[in-house]
Amino acid sequence: xxxxxxxxxxxxxxxxxxxxxxxxxxxxxxxxxxxxxxxxxxxxxxxxxxxxxxxxxxxxxxxxxxxxxxxxxxxxxxxxxxxxxxxxxxxxxxxxxxxxxxxxxxxxxxxxxxxxxxxxxxxxxxxxxxxxxxxxxxxxxxxxxxxxxxxxxxxxxxxxxxxxxxxxxxxxxxxxxxxxxxxxxxxxxxxxxxxxxxxxxxxxxxxxxxxxxxxxxxxxxxxxxxxxxxxxxxxxxxxxxxxxxxxxxxxxxxxxxxxxxxxxxxxxxxxxxxxx
Numbered sequence: 442x443x444x445x446x447x448x449x450x451x452x453x454x455x456x457x458x459x460x461x462x463x464x465x466x467x468x469x470x471x472x473x474x475x476x477x478x479x480x481x482x483x484x485x486x487x488x489x490x491x492x493x494x495x496x497x498x499x500x501x502x503x504x505x506x507x508x509x510x511x512x513x514x515x516x517x518x519x520x521x522x523x524x525x526x527x528x529x530x531x532x533x534x535x536x537x538x539x540x541x542x543x544x545x546x547x548x549x550x551x552x553x554x555x556x557x558x559x560x561x562x563x564x565x566x567x568x569x570x571x572x573x574x575x576x577x578x579x580x581x582x583x584x585x586x587x588x589x590x591x592x593x594x595x596x597x598x599x600x601x602x603x604x605x606x607x608x609x610x611x612x613x614x615x616x617x618x619x620x621x622x623x624x625x626x627x628x629x630x631x632x633x634x635x636x637x638x639x640x641x642x643x644x645x646x647x648x649x650x651x652x653x654x655x656x657x658x659x660x661x662x663x664x665x666x667x668x669x670x671x672x673x674x675x676x677x678x679x680x681x682x683x684x685x686x687x688x689x690x691x692x693x694x695x696x697x698x699x700x701x702x703x704x705x706x707x708x709x710x711x712x713x714x715x716x717x
Contacts, residue, residue: 442459443457443458443459443460443461443462443463444461444462444463445457445462445463446463446464446465446466446467446483448465448466449463449464449465449466449467449468449469449481450467450468450469451463451469452469452470452471452472452473454471454472454473455469455470455471455472455473455474455475456473456474456475457469457474457475458475458476458477458478458479458495459477460477460478461475461476461477461478461479461480461481462479462480462481463475463481464480464481464482464483464484464485465483465484466483466484467481467483467484467485467486467487468485468486468487468488469481469487470486470487470488470489470491470506471489471490472489472490472491473487473488473489473490473491473492473493473506474491474492474493475487475493476493476494476495476496476497476525477495477496478495478496479493479494479495479496479497479498479499480497480498480499481499482498482499482500482501483501484501484502485499485500485501485502485503485504485505486503486504486505486507487499487505487506488504488505488506488507488508488537489506489537490506490518490519490520490521490537491505491506491520491521491522491523491537492520492521492522492523493505493523494523494524494525494526494550495525495526496525496526497523497525497526497527497528497529498527498528498529499529500528500529500530500531500533501531502531502532503529503530503531503532503533503534503535504533504534504535505521505523505529505533505534505535506520506521506535506536506537507534507535507536507537508536508537509536509537509538509539509561509562509563509580510536510561510562511539511541511562511580513539513540513541514539514540514562515540517539517540517544518544519537519538519539519540519544519545519562520537520538520544520545520546521535521536521537521538521545521546521547521548522545522546522547522548523535523547523548524548524549524550524551524568525550525551526550526551527548527550527551527552527553527554528552528553528554529554530553530554530555530556530558531556531557532556532557533554533555533556533557533558533559533560534558534559534560535548535554535559535560536560536561536562537562538562538563539562539563539580541563542562542563542580542581543563545563546560546561546562546563546564546565547564547565547566548560548566549566549567549568549570549586550568550569551568551569552566552568552569552570552571552572553570553571553572554572555571555572555573555574555576555592556574556575557574557575558572558573558574558575558576558577558578559576559577559578560572560578560582561578561579561580561581561582561598562580562581563580563581564578564580564581564582564583564584565582565583565584566584567583567584567585567586567588568586568587569586569587569642570584570586570587570588570589570590571588571589571590572584572590573589573590573591573592573593573594573610574592574593575592575593576590576591576592576593576594576595576596577594577595577596578596579595579596579597579598579599579600580598580599581598581599581703581707582596582597582598582599582600582601582602583600583601583602583703584601584602585601585602585603585604585606585620586604586605586642587604587605587638587641587642588602588603588604588605588606588607588608588618588638589606589607589608589635589638590602590608591607591608591609591610591611591612591625592610592611593610593611594608594609594610594611594612594613594614595612595613595614596608596614597614597615597616597701599698599701599703599704599707600614600615600616600617600618600701600703601617601618601690601694601701601702601703602614602617602618603617603618603619603620603621603622603686603687603690604620604621604642604686605620605621605635605638605639605642605644606618606619606620606621606622606623606624606635606638607622607623607624607635607638608624608625608629609623609624609625609626609629609632610625611627612624612625612626612627612629613626613627613628613629614629615628615629615699615700616628616694616699616700616701617690617693617694617697617700617701617702619631619687619690619691619694620683620686620687620690621634621635621638621639621652621683621686621687622634622635622656622687623635631656631659631660633656634649634652634653634656636649636653639652639683644683647681648681648682648683648684649683651678651681651683651684652681652683652684652687654678655674655678655684655687655688658670658673658674659671659674659691667691667695671688671691671692674687674688675688690702
């Protein structure tokens, strides 16, 4: 039997695992599922249509699975899914998806989402990500594995933050952040490679060095066009997956709208994201 404080309000359709803990003054709404060893400390709201995995901790005043802040939302059925081993700190808001965006907001596993961060409708947050205090993710944002977003950063809708990227605090992100890169500023610009994150994610020193060489060619050397540089890198480092991923991301962003690859999937009435 789950440990549920007598002041908590639990909808009769909610499913709560036997080892879960629901603290004082929490509200768990309709069609919510909460996994094993997950803890809602106190004053946590899980609004509706949300599935939460195992061993998560939700801190006070976080609001999960609320209606999206989208004028096109008309009350259609839309969901939120959260994986395992996440730490969701105080005042974090995570909203459900919309029909225009695939109908679901997804949070992966082993993430730290700090105080007062906002994750809007239809976002896809992968695994092992740190989102710092008061970060603002607009709708339809993709954050890939191992990325880190500094406090107060604002991320434009339909933007991708690539694998192992680092976004500096207070940065304005209006176009895709390339994988493995450090960006900061307003507007944000690439400054260096994120060797620390690459090491943590298990990339070899040789592959990290290859990404360093790619960074120098792409962002420090003058001369050939971006297309020419990408072609050269694909030839030189065809056997280095990280460099290939970097080249693919830059090509996709270049083919996108305003530097955002995901905008390609956007139409007047529907958005199609490969991850949804």
